[in-house]
Amino acid sequence: MDAVDVAQIELERAAERAAQARQQAAAQRAxxxxxxxxVECLNLIPSARQLAIPGVQTCVDCQSLIERGVL
Ligand SMILES: [Zn+2]
Structure with a gap:
C-alpha cells in the first residue's frame, strides 16, 4: 500500500463520515x-404546546398517561 492508496482510503472515510453526519442532521430535524x-388519540395538539415542546407527538392527556406508564 503506497501513499496514494492511503490518501484514497482517507478520502473515502471522510466522505462516509460526512454522509453519516448529514443523515444524523436530517434525523434530528425530523x-x-x-x-x-x-399520535395516540389523534386529538389536535394546541399550537402553543407544539411550540413549547419541539418534537411533541402527544396531547397533554396522553403524555400524562405515558408518564404514569398507562400507555
Ligand atoms: Zn392524545
Whole structure:
C-alpha cells in the first residue's frame, strides 16, 4: 500500500463520515417537527404546546398517561 492508496482510503472515510453526519442532521430535524395531531388519540395538539415542546407527538392527556406508564 503506497501513499496514494492511503490518501484514497482517507478520502473515502471522510466522505462516509460526512454522509453519516448529514443523515444524523436530517434525523434530528425530523425529530423536532411537532405533530399536529396526538399520535395516540389523534386529538389536535394546541399550537402553543407544539411550540413549547419541539418534537411533541402527544396531547397533554396522553403524555400524562405515558408518564404514569398507562400507555
Ligand atoms: Zn392524545
Amino acid at each position: 425529530a423536532v417537527v411537532s405533530a399536529d395531531e396526538c
